Amino acid sequence: MGLFFGLIGALVPLNVLAELINIGTLAAFSMVSIAVLILRRTHPDMPRAFRCPGVPVVPVLAVLACLFLMLNLQAVTWIAFVVWLAIGLAIYFGYSRWHSKLGRGVE
Numbered sequence: 001m002g003l004f005f006g007l008i009g010a011l012v013p014l015n016v017l018a019e020l021i022n023i024g025t026l027a028a029f030s031m032v033s034i035a036v037l038i039l040r041r042t043h044p045d046m047p048r049a050f051r052c053p054g055v056p057v058v059p060v061l062a063v064l065a066c067l068f069l070m071l072n073l074q075a076v077t078w079i080a081f082v083v084w085l086a087i088g089l090a091i092y093f094g095y096s097r098w099h100s101k102l103g104r105g106v107e
Contacts, residue, residue: 020081020084022069026066027081030066
């Protein structure tokens with residue numbers, strides 16, 4: 001796996017790699033901000049390891065800021081992001097389907 005990503009790092013221009021890293025990080029931060037909103041609504045009494053100030057304003061502003069930054073990235077970055085996301089989801093759900101204790105009937 002390291003050889004594969006080493007080849008990508010050697011062959012893909014640095015600005016393209018930087019944009020791919022940016023869109024991945026922004027997407028992840030957006031999902032965390034959305035999760036904060038959902039958990040505060042669905043499980044308000046759940047103990048929390050950290051506190052988010054200004055809920056719901058701060059998470060909503062974070063999502064909007066991330067979306068704004070993501071929308072200003074090039075189309076090729078979006079295409080690569082969607083392809084990598086599809087590959088990752090296929091691996092995730094494929095692995096979970098074959099290794100699920102529930103799916104195999106193991107208790």
